[in-house]
Amino acid sequence: MKYAYKTEIKPTNEQARKIRRSIGICRWLYNEYLEVNKRLYQMYRRGLLDSNQPYFMTANDFDKYVNNKLKTKPKYAWINKCASKARKKILMNAESAFRSFFAGNTAFPSFKKKMDEDIKLYFPKNNPTDWLIERHRIKIPTLKYVRLKEYGYLPTGAKIINGTVSQTAGRFYVSVTVEETISNYKSSYGGIGIAVKINSLDKLDEEKFPRLAVWQKRLQRARQKLSRKYSADNISGYCNKEKQRLKVKKLQQKIEWIKKDYLDKCVAEIMKQQPQYITIENLDIKSMALDKDMKKITAKQKYYDFKNRLLLKCAKYDIELKQADKLDEEKIIFVELI
Incomplete structure (x- = not known):
């Protein structure tokens, strides 16, 4: 492969x-x-x-x-x-x-x-x-x-x-x-269900995600500094704006790394159970995006990214991945997206 x-x-x-x-x-x-x-x-x-x-x-x-x-x-x-x-x-x-x-x-x-x-x-x-x-x-x-x-x-x-x-x-x-x-994968458990929870951007749990909360605050302050207007005739002002834009990009990249690392750890915890099949809760993201309040929240969530990472792992070890509106499995793992 x-x-x-x-x-x-x-x-x-x-x-x-x-x-x-x-x-x-x-x-x-x-x-x-x-x-x-x-x-x-x-x-x-x-x-x-x-x-x-x-x-x-x-x-x-x-x-x-x-x-x-x-x-x-x-x-x-x-x-x-x-x-x-x-x-x-x-x-x-x-x-x-x-x-x-x-x-x-x-x-x-x-x-x-x-x-x-x-x-x-x-x-x-x-x-x-x-x-x-x-x-x-x-x-x-x-x-x-x-x-x-x-x-x-x-x-x-x-x-x-x-x-x-x-x-x-x-x-x-x-x-x-x-x-x-890939070496042969041996499953030692039946099937597990995955319940996905979409976290609100305004009510981020700082105790559970302390690193992400700190970097998001730094990004917000950096964007505020970047939004200030610089004089077009002032060369030093233009250079400072370019430096600030680079700083914003680095902070955005840092936040993306934290989110991707969190998703990788979630997928790794799921694969440690060695299930025969996995059933993931089907969320209607498109319908959620129609709501003005939920549109901003769902836009920055990593639901599809998490789903694709789990799909690749399942394809790697030949595990069946199913979707269902309601989970009937005995063992359910809750995954909170950020």
């Missing part, structure tokens, strides 16, 4: 500069591809294109245009400083976004912004020496060996198919797809 691992890396100054530069190039290519297809789509809707003229450029055609025409110009020579597979992958993602829009599944694709930090560098395993995992470092194509922030988290000697490198709130992360074989 295939599994994904994500951990933080500690690149050198030169490696960090290469990652930022490659992410910037991929973002620019993504936006250029969107701009070209947006212009063609508008011309097609206005009837300015003939039947022989295409109204959509594929990722392969745009990649050929970049390699054969755009990169040959001296002012665009910096495109070569990014790996070709990473450039091709970001264009394929942009094409999938357009095709999803044409199918009516999503809205019109939007441009990538620098502050969103949602660009990931894709690196496949082309050579046997690529993506070698050791205890304290990992070998990434074009970046060579990069130190890991957490030792022993990635499985050493595992077969990696591909991986991505990303940046969030000033930190760098690596995500790898690994093929693993």
Whole structure:
């Protein structure tokens, strides 16, 4: 089976500069591809294109245009400083976004912004020496060996198919797809039921979640400082605003880590029971979101995240996961979401 691992890396100054530069190039290519297809789509809707003229450029055609025409110009020579597979992958993602829009599944694709930090560098395993995992470092194509922030988290000697490198709130992360074989799972209990409780955002139990309450207060104060207006002519004021925005991102990321760690611990406690099957209480989140008072509460809950994590664990150990409006099992575990 295939599994994904994500951990933080500690690149050198030169490696960090290469990652930022490659992410910037991929973002620019993504936006250029969107701009070209947006212009063609508008011309097609206005009837300015003939039947022989295409109204959509594929990722392969745009990649050929970049390699054969755009990169040959001296002012665009910096495109070569990014790996070709990473450039091709970001264009394929942009094409999938357009095709999803044409199918009516999503809205019109939007441009990538620098502050969103949602660009990931894709690196496949082309050579046997690529993506070698050791205890304290990992070998990434074009970046060579990069130190890991957490030792022993990635499985050493595992077969990696591909991986991505990303940046969030000033930190760098690596995500790898690994093929693993799972040992046989032996269940020693019948079935258990899981009752899910959605916690109110206004009435967070600070005694039960002390860390989360502290970081939420810090985030609230940081957002208040960020909302203050800075003079556009004052350079120091602009720099302070960028520093404060980075601080808000770090606090948001810290809160997400606390919530995900809590969900992982809840799933681990459930799997310690070694059940034959699991029945989870079915919550109608969509109906809850229709209520104005519950919409804000359900928007930030991790119900679907918890459900997906439990589903992956059940698929890993071949455990049946069922949903029911009412739990009839003898043993019921209560899970409080935050």
